Amino acid sequence: MEIEAASGSNNKRCNMDESEDETYCGMDRGSFLAWEDLRVMLPNFGKGPTKRLLNGLNGFAEPGRIMAIMGPSGSGKSTLLDSLAGS
Known part of the structure; x- marks a missing residue:
């Protein structure tokens, strides 16, 4: 899979299958969004x-990955x- 990333005025293509690389498309593989025991209450x-x-709710999202909710x-998606x- 390839992704086209805009970086300033230059566009670059990155191969998303480069699993041994520490970075891809300028993104650090160590960065991600995680949530644990998420609760939302309406007063x-x-x-x-x-x-x-x-x-x-528990979950995580990684950069460069497509996630469906x-x-x-x-x-409760929104x-x-x-x-x-x-x-």
Whole structure:
């Protein structure tokens, strides 16, 4: 697999199958996003119980890898991405 990465005004192509290399496309293989026991609660503001939107999610995402977050409508896909983005 190849990926085209924009670096300033220069585009470069990188082979994603270079598994023995420490870096590819200028990205360090040691960097990744991880979350453990992620919980998202919706405050009640005095109108009923607190609503738990996400509970105990674990996962990780690595640079240069394609990741799919799939599920039916209302299952928490956007809530997960919003919480990982700090929104």
